[in-house]
Amino acid sequence: MKFFKPGWISLLTVVLLAVSIVTVRLTQEQRDVLTWDVFGYYLYLPANFIYDDPGLQNQQWLDKVIETYETSPTLYQLVDMPEGRRMIKYSSGMALLYSPFFFIAHITANLCGYPADGFSLPYQLIITLGSLLWTVLGIFLLRNLLRKFFSETIVVITLLLVVAGTNYFQIAGIDGTLLTHNYLFTLYAWLIISTINWHRRPSLKSAIFIGISGGLISLVRPSEAICFLIPLLWNIGNRTNFKIKVQNILAHKLHLIPAILIPLLIGSIQIFYWKSITGEWIYYSYSNNPGEGFRFLPPYIIEFLFSFRKGWFIYTPVMFLAIVGILTMVRKANANVPLIIIFIIIDLWIMSAWTAWWYGGGSFSARSAVAIYPLMAIPLGYLVQWILKSKLKYIGVLVGVFLIWLNLFQTYQWKTKIIDKDRMTGKYYSAIFGKTRVNKEKLDHLLMVARGTETNELPAHIERYRGNVIFQTPVLSSNDTTDAIKLGPKNPFSQGINLTFQELTSKDHVWIKTSGEVWLPEGYEGQGPLLVHTFHYKGEPYKYRAWKLTTPEINKWQTLEYWYLSPEVRTPQDNLKVYFWQSEPRDVFIRNVKVEVFELID
Secondary structure (H helix, E strand, O other): OOOOOOOHHHHHHHHHHHHHHHHHHHOOOOOOOOOHHHHHHHOHHHHHHOOOOOOOOOHHHHHHHHHHHOOOOOOOOEEEOHHHOEEEOOOOHHHHHHHHHHHHHHHHHHHHOOOOOOOOHHHHHHHHHHHHHHHHHHHHHHHHHHHOOOOHHHHHHHHHHHHHOOOHHHHHHHHOOOOHHHHHHHHHHHHHHHHHHHHHOOOHHHHHHHHHHHHHHHHHOHHHHHHHHHHHHOOOOOHHHHHHHHHHHHHOHHHHHHHHHHHHHHHHHHHHHHHHHHOOOOOOHHHHOOOOOEOOOOOOHHHHHHOOOOOHHHHOHHHHHHHHHHHHHHHOOOOOHHHHHHHHHHHHHHHHHEOOOOOOOOOOOOHHHHHHHHHHHHHHHHHHHHHHOOOOHHHHHHHHHHHHHHHHHHHHHHHOOOOOOOOOOHHHHHHHOOOOOOOHHHHHHHOOOOOOOOOOOOOOOHHHEEEEEEEEOOOOOOOOOOOOEEEEOOEOEOOOEEEEHHHHOOOOOEEEEEEEEEEEOOOOOOOOOEEEEEEEEOOEEEEEEEEOOOOOOEOOEEEEEEEEEOOOOOOOOOEEEEEEEOOOOOOEEEEEEEEEEEEEOO
């Protein structure tokens, strides 16, 4: 009798990886975790089960939560609807997955004397621990998935490459434990295992698991509904396997009922929510923000893969090796080559078609790709298998060790802010490569322009820009309103500019400096005219800024000046408008309006 059972090495690897991630997560600086995007995912639960306010019409409890726990500087997670209702922008899948931990936390808060408000320490701690449980489950399922294809050695190496050699480690262990990607990773592993089990021995249980896992994936992120390509296209790569698949489906037609019906039932959670809040069965919740959305033709594939900002292959080269691994599957005439190629192409297209393809600052590499790593692990495992059987074995081992080290080291750089979370460039990457300490202020000029959320942004390093006047009214200097432009109820808008982004610059941004003088006549009351800057996508405004006089004075020319940084435009055809707007029902005068564009010097 053997002392150790088969598979113990890979199981030990799972334990070590899981303990490493959990330890890293629990030793992070503790802070409020139900914030930003997670606040939006989670808000369904306290709104419905604590405050009885599914339409989020009671601003009082929201204000108290935001003030107490600093959950979000703005309510960008919500969409305003008629009659004072507000809809959560994100789908309800994450709330459903958080819910067991939420109810445990709610009971705990009441028992332990904490505020049962949905956000106090028990909620934060227990939901974090629950998310870490999903992480451990995901790594365990990945091990089980790989064991269906490979030997113990290949399983161990592939586990190390996927978990420690990719941005999954950062997402699960540092900054994204409660985000969608960690959960989706686990659900994808479950879906693939269930698919394999059904194809090897069709059973109602496997069909039910396919329906549950696929339905949850789609509810968490509707764009991931392409996950159903996995059971649909599994094992169709040769005529024999395809014939067996068709025969199995015909012989087990009843299995289609749970595989189809369960996802529909799960999806109905979101559909009924939309109906209750908006009155519509299907509602596109991102339509309220013209500044972001899908651009399918063409998508941002090159940037998504190779940009130093967040490029997938730049910061996660292990996944490039997974793509190479498809070639080894082709050589073996593997029946799942069509599925993997079709799925990767479609999913890559969808991920890179989002106009904010870098998906925000709180991520390392392409965080949206983490969900599909269980599928990518299959071709990666085949590549590892081929390398270990070839003359490149020792070189391959060194490369693998280096890539794991590189990922962990750059994760450390990201955590310590050496790798900037949103402004990386090739020049800056070269300057900080391999370094544990840098003078970031000294290297700031190598980074992309800093974009803030403040209303009034001021340019740094203005010496790097060249200014050009693109609009100017005649220069007037008298101490009265002679020849000045009058704005009022009949003529509230001044003449201004209306130019497309590509007419302004060929760079990725420009600064707009607008100035003008304002005269408020005797007896005037109110804020005075607004100096407006805004970009438009198909006529809809985004990054709207309206600046006013800080201390209005009467019968005196006062200068109003504003710096405006162009947003990350959706298309080069998006247009900028700059103008004065007199919103008060009184006449005012403006003169000496000048608009300058400051473009980065090469």
